[in-house]
Amino acid sequence: MEPIASHENWRNCFAEVAPGLLLFARQWVQSAADAEDIVQDAFVKFWRRNHDIANRGLLYSAVRSLALDFIRRDARRARRETAALAEVEPAIEPHFETEDDTQSALAAAVESLPRDQREVLVLKIWNDLTFSEIAGALEISQNTAASRYRYALNNLKKTLQPQ
Amino acid sequence: MNDLSELEKEVKKLRPAQPSPMLFERVGEALENCKASAAADAKWKRWRFIETPDNWWSLGFGVAAAAVLILFAAVTMEHRHERQQIVAQSSPSPETRPVPLETKRSTSPSRFVPAGGTNVVYNARDEGLRFGDGSEPPVRRVRYRTQQTWRWRNPETGASLRVSYPSEEVVLIPVSGQ
Numbered sequence: 001m002e003p004i005a006s007h008e009n010w011r012n013c014f015a016e017v018a019p020g021l022l023l024f025a026r027q028w029v030q031s032a033a034d035a036e037d038i039v040q041d042a043f044v045k046f047w048r049r050n051h052d053i054a055n056r057g058l059l060y061s062a063v064r065s066l067a068l069d070f071i072r073r074d075a076r077r078a079r080r081e082t083a084a085l086a087e088v089e090p091a092i093e094p095h096f097e098t099e100d101d102t103q104s105a106l107a108a109a110v111e112s113l114p115r116d117q118r119e120v121l122v123l124k125i126w127n128d129l130t131f132s133e134i135a136g137a138l139e140i141s142q143n144t145a146a147s148r149y150r151y152a153l154n155n156l157k158k159t160l161q162p163q
Numbered sequence: 164m165n166d167l168s169e170l171e172k173e174v175k176k177l178r179p180a181q182p183s184p185m186l187f188e189r190v191g192e193a194l195e196n197c198k199a200s201a202a203a204d205a206k207w208k209r210w211r212f213i214e215t216p217d218n219w220w221s222l223g224f225g226v227a228a229a230a231v232l233i234l235f236a237a238v239t240m241e242h243r244h245e246r247q248q249i250v251a252q253s254s255p256s257p258e259t260r261p262v263p264l265e266t267k268r269s270t271s272p273s274r275f276v277p278a279g280g281t282n283v284v285y286n287a288r289d290e291g292l293r294f295g296d297g298s299e300p301p302v303r304r305v306r307y308r309t310q311q312t313w314r315w316r317n318p319e320t321g322a323s324l325r326v327s328y329p330s331e332e333v334v335l336i337p338v339s340g341q
Contacts, residue, residue: 094180
């Protein structure tokens with residue numbers, strides 16, 4: 001795969017990865033603006049250091065690391081975010097663009113997943129990472145990544161099944 | 164498992180919220196700002212250094228020492244250059260042809276050349292008339308406080324160096340009686 005930094009037009013590259021990156025960042029921060037700040041920092045660092053796009057697990061790892069730093073930096077914000085994550089409240093700004101009620105229900109179901117399952121799902125579905133790359137980005141084993149993904153789909157299925 | 168594949172397809176149809184157009188602008192701006200990526204790490208370290216207030220003194224001493232060294236080097240080179248020209252002029256015969264010394268300008272990328280200087284007077288105080296021993300006319304003593312700034316530039320790399328320091332100057336102006 002072509003190294004990311006060799007693209008003259010970074011916009012194409014960024015446009016390709018930005019929505020998925022943003023969604024990934026929002027697993028930790030609820031505000032879209034904060035998530036954008038994190039994605040910007042991570043992408044600029046990644047680009048500047050001429051990392052290979054084939055090594056994109058690094059990019060997601062950087063987003064995750066910056067997001068965790070962001071939460072730690074501000075204690076009040078951390079409490080708010082932790083509370084929000086623990087209570088699994090719906091986000092103020094939607095994570096997805098939905099077209100109908102079915103999609104809205106699906107989006108709500110995704111957002112209500114436990115965070116460890118949701119982050120694997122986000123990386124797999126909307127960022128096209130392999131389990132190996134997910135394992136690298138989240139610092140877990142490949143088997144753990146695969147099983148979390150399976151649990152996430154099972155949980156979604158349970159949530160969406162008519163009572 | 165088949166159910167899960169179907170569900171997976173449905174989930175994939177969900178589109179994540181798009182980033183704001185501002186994000187693209189901000190990333191573009193940030194990338195533009197750090198275009199000189201070769202020096203990016205060094206720059207980052209330097210900024211981290213500068214951000215630490217305790218290091219300001221060390222930085223000041225460092226810059227002052229560097230400036231003194233550059234001035235010393237410039238003066239030494241100038242003297243050497245002049246001496247070489249004298250040697251070359253006083254030894255015209257081929258037998259005693261001077262050793263080809265470095266009379267050309269160095270192309271070393273570390274060479275800085277003077278790029279200008281300013282002398283800003285921020286305070287002038289008239290200290291009144293001063294009378295000598297009677298044989299000399301009286302003079303008016305004026306004390307100037309100035310900020311002198313000298314700049315050097317490396318034409319090869321585009322790097323520049325600036326040294327700025329306060330100075331004080333006393334000027335004696337002869338007073339002529341009408």
